[in-house]
Amino acid sequence: MAAAGTCGTGTRSTGSMVAAASTNNVTSFQRRGPRASGADSGCSRLVSIAGTRPSVRNGQLLVSTGLPALDQLLGGGLAVGTVLLIEEDKYNIYSPLLFKYFLAEGIVSGHALLVASAKEDPADILQKLPAPLIDDSYKKECDEDVCSHKMEPDIKMKIAWRYQLLPKMEAGPVSSSRFGHYYDISKRIPQELIETSKWHGFFLPEKISSAFNVESCSLTPGYMKLLQFIQNIIYKEGFDGSNPQKKQKNILRIGIQNLGSPLWGDDICCTENCDTSHSLTKFLYILRGLLRTSLSACIITMPTHLIQNKAVIARVTNLSDTVVGLESFIGSEKETNPLYKDYHGLIHIRQIPRLNNLIYDISDVKDLAFKLKKKLFTIEHLQEGGLDL
Amino acid sequence: VTPSEGVRRGTGRILGMLESLLALGGLVLLRDSVEWEGRSLLKALVKKSALCGEQVHVLGCEVSEEEFREGFDSSINSRLVYHDLFRDPLSWSKPGKALPGGPLEALRALDKRTGSGPATIALDSLSWLLHHLPCPILCQTLHALSRQDSCPGDTLPGEQVRVLGLLHEELHGPGPLGALSSLAQTEVTLSGTMGQASAHILYRRPRQRPTLQTQWFSILPDFSLELQVEPLLESQPPSDLHTPSVDPTTHLTFNLHLSKKEREAKDSLTLPFQFSSEKQQALLRPGLGQATSHIFYEPDAYDDLDQEDPDDDLDV
Numbered sequence: 001m002a003a004a005g006t007c008g009t010g011t012r013s014t015g016s017m018v019a020a021a022s023t024n025n026v027t028s029f030q031r032r033g034p035r036a037s038g039a040d041s042g043c044s045r046l047v048s049i050a051g052t053r054p055s056v057r058n059g060q061l062l063v064s065t066g067l068p069a070l071d072q073l074l075g076g077g078l079a080v081g082t083v084l085l086i087e088e089d090k091y092n093i094y095s096p097l098l099f100k101y102f103l104a105e106g107i108v109s110g111h112a113l114l115v116a117s118a119k120e121d122p123a124d125i126l127q128k129l130p131a132p133l134i135d136d137s138y139k140k141e142c143d144e145d146v147c148s149h150k151m152e153p154d155i156k157m158k159i160a161w162r163y164q165l166l167p168k169m170e171a172g173p174v175s176s177s178r179f180g181h182y183y184d185i186s187k188r189i190p191q192e193l194i195e196t197s198k199w200h201g202f203f204l205p206e207k208i209s210s211a212f213n214v215e216s217c218s219l220t221p222g223y224m225k226l227l228q229f230i231q232n233i234i235y236k237e238g239f240d241g242s243n244p245q246k247k248q249k250n251i252l253r254i255g256i257q258n259l260g261s262p263l264w265g266d267d268i269c270c271t272e273n274c275d276t277s278h279s280l281t282k283f284l285y286i287l288r289g290l291l292r293t294s295l296s297a298c299i300i301t302m303p304t305h306l307i308q309n310k311a312v313i314a315r316v317t318n319l320s321d322t323v324v325g326l327e328s329f330i331g332s333e334k335e336t337n338p339l340y341k342d343y344h345g346l347i348h349i350r351q352i353p354r355l356n357n358l359i360y361d362i363s364d365v366k367d368l369a370f371k372l373k374k375k376l377f378t379i380e381h382l383q384e385g386g387l388d389l
Numbered sequence: 390v391t392p393s394e395g396v397r398r399g400t401g402r403i404l405g406m407l408e409s410l411l412a413l414g415g416l417v418l419l420r421d422s423v424e425w426e427g428r429s430l431l432k433a434l435v436k437k438s439a440l441c442g443e444q445v446h447v448l449g450c451e452v453s454e455e456e457f458r459e460g461f462d463s464s465i466n467s468r469l470v471y472h473d474l475f476r477d478p479l480s481w482s483k484p485g486k487a488l489p490g491g492p493l494e495a496l497r498a499l500d501k502r503t504g505s506g507p508a509t510i511a512l513d514s515l516s517w518l519l520h521h522l523p524c525p526i527l528c529q530t531l532h533a534l535s536r537q538d539s540c541p542g543d544t545l546p547g548e549q550v551r552v553l554g555l556l557h558e559e560l561h562g563p564g565p566l567g568a569l570s571s572l573a574q575t576e577v578t579l580s581g582t583m584g585q586a587s588a589h590i591l592y593r594r595p596r597q598r599p600t601l602q603t604q605w606f607s608i609l610p611d612f613s614l615e616l617q618v619e620p621l622l623e624s625q626p627p628s629d630l631h632t633p634s635v636d637p638t639t640h641l642t643f644n645l646h647l648s649k650k651e652r653e654a655k656d657s658l659t660l661p662f663q664f665s666s667e668k669q670q671a672l673l674r675p676g677l678g679q680a681t682s683h684i685f686y687e688p689d690a691y692d693d694l695d696q697e698d699p700d701d702d703l704d705v
Contacts, residue, residue, distance in 0.1 A: 091599050092571070119532065205533060262528035262568045270524035270564040306567045330598060 051109025066101030068180035082321035089328035106253035113199035118263035122201030130183035240294035252296035269306035343369035414549035415574030
């Protein structure tokens with residue numbers, strides 16, 4: 001990978017034209033060429049930032065979600081400037097894992113973090129992140145697992161021989177890339193890694209004053225404060241290119257937990273026809289605008305099973321870029337179904353964005369299930385385990 | 390011995406139902422209905438906490454103070470701190486007597502009061518509060534109540550504030566019920582059959598799978614709990630009305646089972662798409678056996694024998 005040096009052009013890897021920071025131009029169309037400012041002689045290469053890579057399909061700059069299997073399903077990774085929405089499972093056990101993987105990947109890649117929550121203190125969230133695995137120890141884990149359930153090698157798939165040709169999910173570390181890392185959930189991330197990382201926390205009970213004034217603006221005060229906070233960080237730290245003389249470019253990873261729950265002051269989960277029903281959708285719209293003009297990627301977990309108005313869920317899905325739904329088997333009748341006995345839940349990829357593309361990047365496999373082992377969270381095709389012909 | 394200390398000490402000891410409900414801390418949601426009321430269970434929990442020497446605050450909204458204190462003996466009554474919202478909820482009487490500011494201020498006052506040591510707050514009831522406060526504000530206040538601010542990281546369950554909330558589930562739609570359930574660490578749904586009350590308890594321990602438990606119980610007049618055995622269902626369908634089941638695999642016109650020889654023959658059969666070495670040889674070297682198959686072709690009048698020009702027969 002090329003060394004991540006400062007490029008004088010400030011070329012945005014999303015391929016968009018230069019943002020309207022300069023107000024002198026008559027038109028908004030500008031040639032993407034070398035700028036006068038900057039010490040270098042002007043290289044128009046794509047900016048190489050640690051922990052990112054361009055997509056092989058459409059050239060978008062991608063960051064890893066922390067789970068290489070999920071990266072593969074999303075077409076290589078999460079595009080910079082987009083929102084990944086995780087629809088929480090019913091008891092909120094597995095969605096915090098995906099949230100933590102995303103943040104841990106940010107720390108390991110050296111990105112800046114912004115953690116927002118109304119339930120837990122962001123410092124506590126960061127303490128509980130999983131520890132990264134080095135390649136050899138992961139290989140040992142993988143082999144142990146394979147030995148523990150050995151399928152009978154005699155029963156080959158004679159009649160359904162086509163299934164042998166299906167591509168297998170990437171379960172092991174790809175040797176050549178430093179893009180996605182593997183994590184051990186049973187261990188906590190070492191304290192030094194947290195201390196060397198740059199993170200900003202937003203904890204709602206601290207930011208909102210105790211006087212609950214119901215304001216007449218259409219955004220609930222919690223959302224308004226969060227948007228201002230994000231905008232402030234993006235501007236101050238220069239993720240939107242506003243301070244080009246600063247140090248080399250970095251990605252800001254934003255994580256928002258339990259958005260839309262009553263703890264954020266939003267009653268979209270409580271009633272079907274609420275007065276502030278547009279608050280959440282406006283928040284997502286403004287957030288996406290902020291993300292598109294900066295080098296950041298965002299993960300949001302939302303308890304959509306609590307939202308009473310189904311139209312709102314559809315709007316929220318349209319306003320997000322990538323939507324992944326988790327459905328756990330706990331407490332449902334699927335728990336006793338023999339088809340699902342090895343797994344803990346299903347993953348539904350509900351939406352994948354079309355960024356500078358005409359077609360979607362969806363993988364062919366629709367039935368995916370996840371399993372939480374002692375140290376790992378794995379995603380597998382449903383049929384691989386239980387084909388019984 | 391506080392219930393949480395009991396948890397820490399005797400891991401082999403089976404906890405009583407009340408102790409296990411109180412042990413987890415946080416918000417304990419008691420959902421009752423018209424047939425199976427939950428106030429007696431709430432009072433049993435209050436009595437249990439008071440007997441363990443904890444501070445108990447009660448926010449009474451639905452019943453009067455006398456009615457709530459009825460059935461408790463004097464030692465427990467002296468430990469109960471009662472905040473009365475029933476008598477004068479809108480504080481029309483002279484200020485200083487009733488709690489000013491309405492229910493929200495009362496809740497926030499409770500939050501500030503329980504600064505020291507473990508405490509139990511009983512809210513009677515959450516339904517009343519839900520009708521007087523917007524749901525998100527109530528959720529935020531409950532969350533602030535059940536959190537322990539000063540202790541970082543994992544707090545011992547003994548030092549946390551325990552909030553017991555009584556919720557009449559028939560009064561609310563699925564929205565507020567779902568919102569409060571997602572906040573609760575323990576959720577008890579009361580139901581029963583044939584005069585016997587049961588509690589379906591859902592424990593949401595942090596970072597663990599939730600566990601569901603069903604207990605049959607009854608509450609004695611002095612508000613102590615007695616566990617019952619699950620009552621046998623008497624109205625079972627009589628089993629002699631079963632028609633003898635017919636085996637559908639008898640009297641078939643085709644063969645469902647394979648004999649040993651047939652099974653061997655089946656296993657040794659090469660399927661047409663399987664690429665074995667014999668097939669490879671046969672394809673590479675067309676042997677003598679190929680000579681026996683011929684293709685007989687008689688061209689029609691309109692057949693085009695010239696492979697190169699497909700439009701040869703067109704009259705253009």
